[in-house]
Amino acid sequence: MLTSYTIAVIGGTGPQGKGLGYRFARHGHTVVLGSRSAEKAVPVAEEVAARLTGVDGAGAVSGAANAEAVAQADVVLLAVPWDGHDELVGSLDLAGKTVISCVNPLAFDKRGAHGAVVDAGEGSAAEHAQQLAPEATVVGxxxxxxxxxxxxxYDYLDEDVLVVGDVVEAKQVAQDLAVAVTSRRGIDAGKLRLARVLEPLTAVLISVNRKYKVNSGLRISGLEGIER
Known part of the structure; x- marks a missing residue:
C-alpha cells in the first residue's frame, strides 16, 4: 500500500498542474490547487472535484492561494512557467517540504521549440528551486x-516518469506519485543535475507532436521485472 500524501500543486490552474492534480486525487491523494489568488484556484478545484464524482477512493480537492496551499501540504509540486519562476518560488515557505519540480524552461522561435539555456548550461529550473529553498528537498x-x-x-498513461534528485527518500515520494499517472512507480534517473537534460527534452517531444499530430511520451525499455 503506497503512502497517501497531501499535495499542493503550485500552478494548479494551468493545464499541467490541473491534470496532475486530477490524477493524484483520482488515486486517493489529497490535493490543494494553488494559484496567486484563491478566487482563481477554487473554481478549477471544483471542476476537478466534479470530474471525480463517483470515483471510488478519490481524494479531496480544494483551491487556495499559493501560500495557504503550501502550508497545508506534505509535498509541493511546482507546475509554473519558467518566466517568473524564481520570484514565485522564492516567496513560498518551502522549508521541510518535499518539492517536485516539473518546470520546463523552454524557448520558441521560427524553427520551433528548444530548451532555454539556464546558467550557461550548468543549471535547471529544479536546481534553481533548490537554491531558492535550501531547507526543502527538491526533485525533478x-x-x-x-x-x-x-x-x-485514459485510466493510466502508457509511459514512464523519470525522477531526478540528490535525496533517495524524496525521489521515492515522486516515484510513488507516478503510480497515479502510469500505474507503476517512477524511475530513479539519477542526480538533480540531470534535470538539465530532462527539462529541455520536452522540446523534443513537442517537435514529435508537431510532426506526427500526437501527444507523445517516454517509455524506458529493459526494466521489466526489476523493482523500482
Missing part, C-alpha cells in the same frame, strides 16, 4: 508527461 519529475493525456479519459 513529470517533465515529459502530456497535459492533454493527463486530463484525458
Amino acid at each position: 519529475a513529470f517533465h515529459n508527461v502530456s497535459a492533454v493525456h493527463l486530463w484525458g479519459e
